[in-house]
Amino acid sequence: MQNEAARLQCPNERCKAANNESDKYCQQCGTFIPKLYLWAVGSGIEEYRVGEVAAERYLLKSERLFLDTKPGLPPETQPYEITTTTKPYLRLIPYRLQVPQVYGFLLGHANSEILLLEAPIYSQATPMAGQLLPTLYDAWQKATSLRQLHWLWQIAQLWQPLSSERVVSSLLDLQLLRVEGSLVRLLQLQADQSSQPTLAELGQLWLELVDQAQPNIAEFLHQLCGSMLKGVLSTDALVTALDRGITEIGRSQARKLVVSTYTDPGPTRQRNEDACYPSSGTTITSPTPALAIVCDGIGGHEGGNVASQLAVDILQQVKQLPLDDINLDATTLSHELEHFVRVANDQISQRNDNEHRFGRQRMGTTLIMALERAHEMYITHVGDSRAYWITRTGCHQLTLDDDVASREVRLGYSLYRNALAQASSGSLVQALGMSSSAALHPTVQRFVLDENSIFLLCSDGLSDYDRVEEYWDTAILPAINGNIPEADVVARLVEISNTQNGHDNVTVVLVSCKVEYSEPAIPLSVTLVEDIAHCHERDNTAKAIAYRKEQTKVNLTSTRRLSLPIVLGAILLLMGGGLLTYFLLGLNRRNQPLSYPTMLSPIASPTEPPITPSVAASTLSVGTLVQINRQIDLEQNPNAIAASTSQSQIAQVPTNGILKVTGKKENLQQGDLLRLKFLCVTNNTADLNASPNATQLQQNTTLQTIQLGQEGWIDQTTLLPNIEKTLGQTRSNSCPISTNSTMPTP
Structure with missing residues (x-):
């Protein structure tokens, strides 16, 4: 017994x-x-x-x-x-x-x-259930060229975060590197010794795999390891080289995608606050591009359904990104996806402000979005709606909920399962529309498609109580094998949610990916490594961008000869000072932004330079004049710094308003506060790059329009993205643009 x-x-x-x-x-x-x-x-x-x-x-x-x-x-x-x-x-x-x-x-x-x-073990749905996954070394020889590069790419992606925790030596032990299909999974972490491992050591380890690599990539990997041993590649350059290799090899892959959606209010809710794209009940084969979105509204009758639908309406416009453009590299695309998320956040947040919603009255929404581009899938996430990746070997939760429990673990305070048992562990720490974009941190992940799989996007109406983990092998796995249509899977998952959970709305979007791969006839070029190594020697960031745009080798000698005149010119410009110099510096942008639909207002990302003309915070001293490029709200109470929000009066400055900084209160921890005085509005939009509605005054009557000469306070970080340009300093309180200017009407 x-x-x-x-x-x-x-x-x-x-x-x-x-x-x-x-x-x-x-x-x-x-x-x-x-x-x-x-x-x-x-x-x-x-x-x-x-x-x-x-x-x-x-x-x-x-x-x-x-x-x-x-x-x-x-x-x-x-x-x-x-x-x-x-x-x-x-x-x-x-x-x-x-x-x-x-x-x-x-x-x-x-x-x-x-x-x-x-532990990384085989799931119960496989014949090897309960056994450890094989090592990368044992599985290496039988893998395709695409998968071999994919495995190394994942290791390169882990190098920096593991280095920051001083456990990067874990990537130098082939016994700790396990693989599950296309995924690399570590068995455990290994603490670094006194000296931190280098990429040269990683290159030495990878040389053990080169002899058994697929012929199409063997020479490429040999060249890559040689560059690592010489120390001419940074971590970013290593990832870029592998990225380029995957892109070239991925051209030999054919894909068929099916997107199927369904949303339901559930048995206990009167209103469905979820929204999705494509619309509910839709099944699309081979959409171009393949895009799927799930938003779960927050705010009940206060407008959760409005927030979720507004987010979907804005975010589906990522289809207009030039996804076929080879100059749109993965890093840039990730930044653009973050940009769209911030735009959606600001649209919802602005509506909350216009309707005087505060605290729990503010409407918001979670977000999970999948965008397929060639051989990759991009997953963008905010909140607690989830994405799962289902393959023949397992079901993997890709996203981490933005809740209190996850935050406790990130900070190193608690184990995840213990954090879940604490009070308010499921409370969200961020969602779209609840605060400004400066405080929003969306997550964008990238996955290489090298096997038949399904990406499941869902609201917590399904994911609660581990229903996905319970039913993936019986309800979803058959679709990978072609035994059941995707629309039937979606309908079955909604039924499971309503009968097994039933406490919330439910939205399910299935993105089925079927992959056919054949080894390319032409070996991968080693010049990819050589060019990227040269880029790193000269200027890793600037030259990598030039490489992506020009796809030609860089003449380092001629480039260096040009550097001296450029430096001297910059010094002369700085010595010139004055208004003209600052204006020219304001036009010195990192890149021209991609063209967006007119309804989208560019906003600054905290992880990259602002898309709008840049303005240094130090220039906003008392007396500075600024012109804004969209409507902003000021607190008119002169004592707003000390007053509570309820005591302040909010007034709106219209687009193209001219403001003067009349006061400044420095706060190193929370950001400086500026006191601004409203001088006038300019209607001269010939050189402002303004939107079609830029000259219209605020039509919303819920907020009063600020009057000529009135003053109010604003957070400096909120003001900076709204500045079109600065107009120098003045002691006068008169409008610097006396012609073509107007005053707002009450």
């Missing part, structure tokens, strides 16, 4: 019946039983014997591999503490697709601390 202590306890608190390891559902009550296999790290583990149950719950299946027999209970953490060994796992939770998370602790026989990690 089987040892009862080694059997799985039903997670249902009212049942707790013992079940066999092979049971997916409790034999008595039918509750889903998750299988949590854990990899043990630490000293003292060798004293446990296979078949022994540690701490009355962890069954040792094989060397260092445990099974939690009580998956319904949170792991015990007392009297253990978060140590320097544990923190890197927690801080790297944004990379949990590749980096394991700490599930709990176990006390060794010698009172040593043992970490229990969520």
Whole structure:
């Protein structure tokens, strides 16, 4: 008879019946039983014997591999503490697709601390269920050229974040590098020694794989490793080289995509606050481009449905990006996706402000968006709507909820499963429309498509209570094998949500990707590595951009000869000073922005230079005149710095208003506050690059229009993206543009 202590306890608190390891559902009550296999790290583990149950719950299946027999209970953490060994796992939770998370602790026989990690093992849906995934070295020889490059690309992407936590040596141990289909997954983290590993050491390790690489990429990889050994490649240059290689090899791939959608209010809600794109009930084969969006509104009857639909209307315009343009590299595209998210955020936030919504009355929305481009899928995320990646070997949650629990883990304060048990753990820390774009941090992830798979986007009406993890193998996996249409899968998932959860609206979008790959006839050119190495030697950022645009080799000698005149010219311009010099500097932009629909107003991203003409914060001293390029709100209460929000009066300055900085209060922690005086409005738009509505005054009567001579306060970080240009300094309070100017009417 089987040892009862080694059997799985039903997670249902009212049942707790013992079940066999092979049971997916409790034999008595039918509750889903998750299988949590854990990899043990630490000293003292060798004293446990296979078949022994540690701490009355962890069954040792094989060397260092445990099974939690009580998956319904949170792991015990007392009297253990978060140590320097544990923190890197927690801080790297944004990379949990590749980096394991700490599930709990176990006390060794010698009172040593043992970490229990969520191990990279085969899922229950495969014949190898419960076994560790193969090492990258063992799987390398049978992989395609595209997959081999994809694996190395993932390792290169992990180099910098693991270096920051001093665990990058984990990428130098082939026994720790496991693979699941196209994914690289680490078995555990390994602390760096006194000297931090270098890319040269990584290149030396990769040389062990070159001899068994596919012929089409063998010479390319040999050249790449040589450049790494010479130290002529930075981490960014390494990623760029692999990126270019994947792009070239990916041209041999043919893809067929199907997008299917469905949204439903659910059995208990009167209103559906979810929205999706394409519209609900749609199934599209091979759309160009393949785009899918799910938004879950926040705010109930206060307007959650309005916010979600507004976000979808704006974000679907990413279709107008030049996705076929080879100059649009992955980094730029990621920034453009962030830009669209910030535009949607500002549109919703502005509507909240116009309708005087504060606190919990503000409407907002979560976001999950998938955009396919050639051999890649871009996932953009804000809030707690989720994206899952389903392959023949497993189901992977791609996004990390923007909630209190995840924040606690990111900061290294708590294990994730323990954080989930805390009060308000599911409260969102960010969503679209709740605050300014300066405080918004959308996540953009990129995945290479090299196998048949499905991307599932859904609101929490489905993802709550782990319904995706429970049903992926029976409801979704058959679609990958072509045994069920995508529309039927979507309908089935909505039914599961309504019958098994039923507490919320539900929206499901399925993006099915079928891939046909054949090895290219022409080997990958080694000049990709040579050109990028030269770019790095000269100027990694500037030359990489030039490489993407020109696709030609750079003449470093002639470029250096040009640098001296440029520097001298810059010095002369700075010495000239005055208004003309500053105006010229304002036009010195990083790049011309991509063309957007006229309804979209460019906004500055905190991770890149503003798209609008740049204005240095230091120039906004008392007496400076500025011209704004869109309507902004000022607090008219002269004591607004000390007053509460409810005591302040909000007034609106119309587009093209001329303002004078009359006061400034410095605050290094929260940002400077500026007092502005309204002088006039200019109607001369010939050189302002204004939108068609730039000369119209505010039509919304919910906010009063500021009057000539009135003053108000504004956060400097809020003002800067709205400035068209500065007009120098003056002691006068008269309008500097006396012609073609108007005053707002009350």
